[in-house]
Amino acid sequence: MDALDLARWQFGVTTVYHFLFVPITIGMSFLVAGLQTAWVRTGKEHYLRATKFWGKLFLINFAIGVVTGLVQEFQFGMNWSDYSRFVGDVFGAPLAIEGLLAFFLESTFLGLWIFGWDRLPKKLHLMTIWMVAIGTLLSAYFILAANSWMQHPVGYQINPDTGRAELTSVWALLTNSTTLVTFPHTITACFVTGGAVLMAISAWHLKRRNQEDVFRPSLKLGAWVVLIAGVGVLITGDQQARIMTEQQPMKMAAAEALYQDAQPASFSIFTIGSLSGDEELYSVRIPNVLSFLATGNFDGPVEGIDNLQNEYVEKYGPGDYKPSIPITYWSFRFMIGFGGLAMLVALAALWFTRGGRTPKNRWLWVAAISSIGMPLAANSFGWIFTEMGRQPWTVFGLFKTSESVSPSVSTGEAATSLILLTLLYGVLAVIEVGIFVRYARQGAPEIPPETDDADKPLAFAY
Amino acid sequence: MELTTVWFALITLLWAGYFLLEGFDFGVGVLLPVLGRDNRERRLIINTIGPVWDGNEVWLVVAGGATFAAFPEWYATLFSGFFLPLLFILIALIIRGVSFEYRGKRDDERWRRRWDWCIFGGSLVPAVLWGVAFGNIVRGVPLDAGHEYIGGFFNLLNPYALLGGLTTLVLFALHGAVFIALKTDGEMRERAGKLAATLSVPAIVIAAGFLLWTGVAHFDAIGVIIFVVAALALIGAAAATRLRREGWAFLATALTLVLAVAGLFVTLFPNVMPALDPANSLTVDNASSTPYTLKVMTWVAVAFTPLVVAYQGWTYWVFRKRLTIDRIPA
Numbered sequence: 001m002d003a004l005d006l007a008r009w010q011f012g013v014t015t016v017y018h019f020l021f022v023p024i025t026i027g028m029s030f031l032v033a034g035l036q037t038a039w040v041r042t043g044k045e046h047y048l049r050a051t052k053f054w055g056k057l058f059l060i061n062f063a064i065g066v067v068t069g070l071v072q073e074f075q076f077g078m079n080w081s082d083y084s085r086f087v088g089d090v091f092g093a094p095l096a097i098e099g100l101l102a103f104f105l106e107s108t109f110l111g112l113w114i115f116g117w118d119r120l121p122k123k124l125h126l127m128t129i130w131m132v133a134i135g136t137l138l139s140a141y142f143i144l145a146a147n148s149w150m151q152h153p154v155g156y157q158i159n160p161d162t163g164r165a166e167l168t169s170v171w172a173l174l175t176n177s178t179t180l181v182t183f184p185h186t187i188t189a190c191f192v193t194g195g196a197v198l199m200a201i202s203a204w205h206l207k208r209r210n211q212e213d214v215f216r217p218s219l220k221l222g223a224w225v226v227l228i229a230g231v232g233v234l235i236t237g238d239q240q241a242r243i244m245t246e247q248q249p250m251k252m253a254a255a256e257a258l259y260q261d262a263q264p265a266s267f268s269i270f271t272i273g274s275l276s277g278d279e280e281l282y283s284v285r286i287p288n289v290l291s292f293l294a295t296g297n298f299d300g301p302v303e304g305i306d307n308l309q310n311e312y313v314e315k316y317g318p319g320d321y322k323p324s325i326p327i328t329y330w331s332f333r334f335m336i337g338f339g340g341l342a343m344l345v346a347l348a349a350l351w352f353t354r355g356g357r358t359p360k361n362r363w364l365w366v367a368a369i370s371s372i373g374m375p376l377a378a379n380s381f382g383w384i385f386t387e388m389g390r391q392p393w394t395v396f397g398l399f400k401t402s403e404s405v406s407p408s409v410s411t412g413e414a415a416t417s418l419i420l421l422t423l424l425y426g427v428l429a430v431i432e433v434g435i436f437v438r439y440a441r442q443g444a445p446e447i448p449p450e451t452d453d454a455d456k457p458l459a460f461a462y
Numbered sequence: 463m464e465l466t467t468v469w470f471a472l473i474t475l476l477w478a479g480y481f482l483l484e485g486f487d488f489g490v491g492v493l494l495p496v497l498g499r500d501n502r503e504r505r506l507i508i509n510t511i512g513p514v515w516d517g518n519e520v521w522l523v524v525a526g527g528a529t530f531a532a533f534p535e536w537y538a539t540l541f542s543g544f545f546l547p548l549l550f551i552l553i554a555l556i557i558r559g560v561s562f563e564y565r566g567k568r569d570d571e572r573w574r575r576r577w578d579w580c581i582f583g584g585s586l587v588p589a590v591l592w593g594v595a596f597g598n599i600v601r602g603v604p605l606d607a608g609h610e611y612i613g614g615f616f617n618l619l620n621p622y623a624l625l626g627g628l629t630t631l632v633l634f635a636l637h638g639a640v641f642i643a644l645k646t647d648g649e650m651r652e653r654a655g656k657l658a659a660t661l662s663v664p665a666i667v668i669a670a671g672f673l674l675w676t677g678v679a680h681f682d683a684i685g686v687i688i689f690v691v692a693a694l695a696l697i698g699a700a701a702a703t704r705l706r707r708e709g710w711a712f713l714a715t716a717l718t719l720v721l722a723v724a725g726l727f728v729t730l731f732p733n734v735m736p737a738l739d740p741a742n743s744l745t746v747d748n749a750s751s752t753p754y755t756l757k758v759m760t761w762v763a764v765a766f767t768p769l770v771v772a773y774q775g776w777t778y779w780v781f782r783k784r785l786t787i788d789r790i791p792a
Contacts, residue, residue, distance in 0.1 A: 063563035066516065067556040073526050074552055077541025081610075084541075088534020089751040096527035097762055099520065104770045108517035108777055115513035119780055167751075170758045406542035408610045417549050424553060428560060435567045457791040461505060462512045462566055 004405045006414035007079040010421060014071050015387075016380050017425050021065035023379050026140060026187065027194015028058040029133040031225065033126075040126050046213045049444035053214065054198065055129075059114065060436050064428060066107070071421065073099075079414065083394050083404030090156050090167045091146050094174075098142035106135035118459035140190070141183055148178035150395050151386070152247045158398070165398065178247065181240040188232035189339070189382070191225055193375040196342055198222025199349055201440045203368035206358060214444040219353060219368075226346035226371075233339060238293070245294040245302070248396055250312070250321060251389035252294050253305045254328035263301035265290035270333065275325045277305070316397070323391040331385040338378035345371040465756040466746040469532035470734070472763055474727040476525035478720040481592075481630075483518035485719050487511050489638015491558065491585025492631070494578060497642065497654055501571065504578055505790045508562060510645040513781050515562065517774055519555070531759050535609055535749035536734045543603065543611025544595055547618060551588045558584025589634045590627040594618060597626025597672075600680055600726055605737035609744055622675060629672040633696075633722070636661045637715040640699070644708040647784040655706050662700035669696060673722070676729060685729035692721035 001009075032055050039047035073095065076084050084091075109131035116125050149156075155172025156165045167173065199222030202215040245252040258265060259277035267289035273281030288298040295302070305322055312321035345367050352359040359365075390396055394404045490511050498504030511518075530537040541548060557580045565577030601622050604613040639658035643651050673689040699714035730736070735744040750756065 059563065060567070063560050067559035070519075070523065070555055071552055073523055073530075074541060074548060077526075077530065077537045078545050078548055079542070081538035081542035084530065084534055084538040088530055088537060089755050092527065092531030092534055092537070092751065093755055093759060096524065096531040096759060099524035099527040100762065100766050100770065103520045103523055104517065104774070107520050108770075108774050111513035111515075111517055112777055112780060116780065167755045167758070170755075406538075406545075407608075408542050408612065409545050413545050413615075416546070420549065420553060424556060428556075431560075431564065435564060439567070455786075455789060458509070458785075458789050461790055462508045462562055 001411075001415075003409055003411045003414040004402060006411065006418050007405050007409075008401070010079060010414070010418040011075065012384075012387075013418070013422055013425070014068065014075065016383065017429075018065065018068040018072055019379060019383055020376055021061050021068065022140075023186075023190035023193035023375065024061045024197055025058070025065045026133075026136040026190035027192070027225075028054060028061070028197060029129070029136050029194075030191070031194050031198060031221065032058050033129040033133045035221075036126050036129055040122055045447055046217070046444075048447055049211075050214050050218055052447075053444035054218070055113075056439055057197070057201070057436060059110075060432065060439060062110065064432055068425070078417070079406055079409060080394075080404050081406035081408065083399065086164050086399050086404070087149075087395060088164075090149060090153075090165050090173065093167060093170065094142040094146040094149075098139050098146075102135045102139035102142065104135075106132050106139065109135065115458070115460055118456075137187065140187060141179075144182050144186060145174055145176060145179045148176045148182050149173060150393075151182075151244075151390060152176060152178040153395055153398055165395070177243055181236060181243050185233060185236035185240050188229045188236060189375065189379055191229035192233060192339065192342060193379060195222045195225030195229060195346070196371050196375045199226060199346060200369050200372035203349065203365055203371075204440065205443060206353070207365040207369075209358065211443050216353070216356075219349060223346040223349040226342055226375075227350070230339065230343040230346070237336075241293045242296055248390065249303050250305065250308045250323065251328065251386075253303060253308055254323050254325050254389055255332040255385070256290050256302075257325050257329045258290065258302060258304045259306050260304040261301065261307055262304065263291065264288045264299045265294070265302035267293065271329070275329050319392070321392060323389050328385055328389045331381040331388065335378050335381040335385055338374045338381065342371050342374035342378070345374070464746075465753060465760060466532075466750045468760060469528070469750070469756055470727070470731060470746050473525060473528055473532065474724060476521055476528055477727070478723040480518075480521035480525055481634075481719045481723050482716050483521055484515070485630075485634045486637045486641035487515045487518055488585040488589040489634040489636065490642060491581045491638075492589060492635050493638050493642065493654075493657070494585075495582055497639075497650065497657065498578075501574060502787060502790050502792075503650065504574075505566070506646060506650055506785055506787050507642060508565075508581070509785055509790065510642055512562070514774075514777060516559075517777065519559070528759070528763075532751055532756060533734055533744075533746070533749040534751060536744055539605065539609050539611055539735055539744060539749075540599070543605075543613070544598070544618065546615045547591045547595055551591050554584045554587035554591075556584075586631070589631045593627035593630030594623045596630075596723075596726055597623030599735055600626075600676060600729055602736040602738050602743075605735070605739075605742040605744070607742055609737075609742065609749075622679070625668070625672050625675065629669050629722075632661065632665045632668050633715070633719060636665045636699070637712075637719060640703065640708065640711045640715050643703075643706075644712050645784055647786045650787065651708075651784070655703065655708065658711065659700070659703040662696075662703050666693075666696055666700060669693070669718070669722070673725070676726070680729050682729040682731075685725045688721050688725035688728060692718050692725060695721060 032051060035047055035054060036051040039051055109128045113128040113132060116128060154176050155167060155169035157168050159166050198218050202219035202222060205211055205215040206219055257275040266285040266287045268283040268285045271283040290302055291300040292298050294300060309321055349368050352364055392400050394401045490507060494504055494507055498507050561577040561580040561584060565574050598618050603611060606612050636658060639654050639661055642654035643658055670693055673693060677686045677689055695714045695717040699711050699718060702711035702714055732746050733743050734746055734749050737743045
């Protein structure tokens, strides 16, 4: 492996890892804010207990999301300095705006929320968690605008003297059609993720008939959120597929391992055998569906990989413009599959717990509890698909991954960094899951009676 | 004023804010094993920065992001050139960040002690390495014509930069001790106040040595004036710690850090990363983004920076009350 491969592995490992925590943060910040709002409005104690319980899990998750986010910002410069030089004028702006508008908001108000229970008036304290939630949304918007520019560069020109991209319209950058479909797709997926956390952990308690007053409503809330946000994911995903077919047809062709142009094109649910286009042992196909995904029309034409490769050679010069077909093919299916599975579980959970029922069937509970992992898997595969499907480019059509890496970073340094961060992330995963499970099992806390003593112990302390 | 100068000044401000705010966080972390004799005392110490440390760290994120946006070449050369030190800083900050959140999550003394050492190490490493990094930036590093760093890791460990690392460490430790004295009451306030008074002596000696070396080796008239004021502020801090005037002492150490950063950046200007061969130096002009990007970013900064300062300031107001050991839940 050379420094380029190592840097790519590091980006993959650290980004997928970071994005396990981010959607939970985004989804749960809103759910916790919603539960706290319910408490402030109704005064019912089980809402407060739910807020505290889910809030604690939210914080355990948030801690790792924040610290691994630091790596994300630093590694563009550390491992991808030539990329940074090429795109800095355009790409740096949304990153800096994200920090100034979103990260300050999230971190500052989260501190106020955690430690402010006994220092702030009820409504002001409620406002702080909403500010955190808004901060997570803003953050998502700007980072997705940055990423969308890599998928579909707009609002720029290439300076003929320096060969670098220069921003010409920040408005075009922020209203990139890619951003406008990616943002709702990602955010609805984050809600599915947060909802699944509530659904799965509530199911664990409900199975044991534990604190039903807290966990029955939480289970329903989680399941409804998974279901409704899941529909949102489907709708936005459908729009995104069409935009993607226009902007990066190779990615769509790779998603189906479609080598020859087809009209209408069928969608394979799975394929056994090689995806190299030479031989296919067996596949299950639904006619016309790929045409619909790609064009919105069941008889629409879909371009194949071979044709696109020839077009790109003509346009960009000799080279291999195909992403890894097995990775794009399977990650696309796993994304859809795991997301759909989470929705099915949510539907089942709502059905079997309707009207105060608590089912006995063990497998139902196993499905509900394991649903916590389904959106996480779907999210990861979705990003792996998007990023791997863009290869060999970092900025589609403009700049290649092979040109992006830092020339001054040695193979040894790149390897050190990959190994240390992977080990550290591994250890943190074990610790985090341990703590998360421990607190998830403890259930919702009892609320101590309120006192007005100014010297009473802090409501929360590290 | 040219926009490149404005952005150089804004990035100076962001680093100054970072050193001022996370400076005491690092100091508190480094002093944790010194000042905290048992679990409850250590909790008291950690909780002085509990509500604010995360927001303080964002100053670093924004300084990095602003450098990327306004001076991409600077960002690219600096981050890839100082690869290993930055990696160590990242690892330290990761470990430190989760430590605060996780140390109290199990009622187990060994578990907590382990996290305490993580907080200590996670504060010590960046406290030293930021000084080393800035020492090297001011000193100048080997860059080639394409602005790539060609010096390797050990080139960064020169005496001047290492003295810079020692300077930030001792200044942060002093700043942290003053902060603990300011934010607590009772025995801890007493102990931290005494420690601050003791630390102020080596702080003056080491910081004066570093600033003097900087002034002589990289003379810049305005820079030297700022360094003199910074040194005076530090002497004022030493005096205030002896008089146990914690508020004044904190103001003085804060001023020292802000001025030290300002002096270093003024000394740099108009370079952002001087090269040993001056022809290859990165300057505010050859490292900057286009005027359009700078203009957009200026509007964003003008609109939102005051807001951020206002709500962060409000946080400090909300948590203004001194903490005492009885208020730490048993």
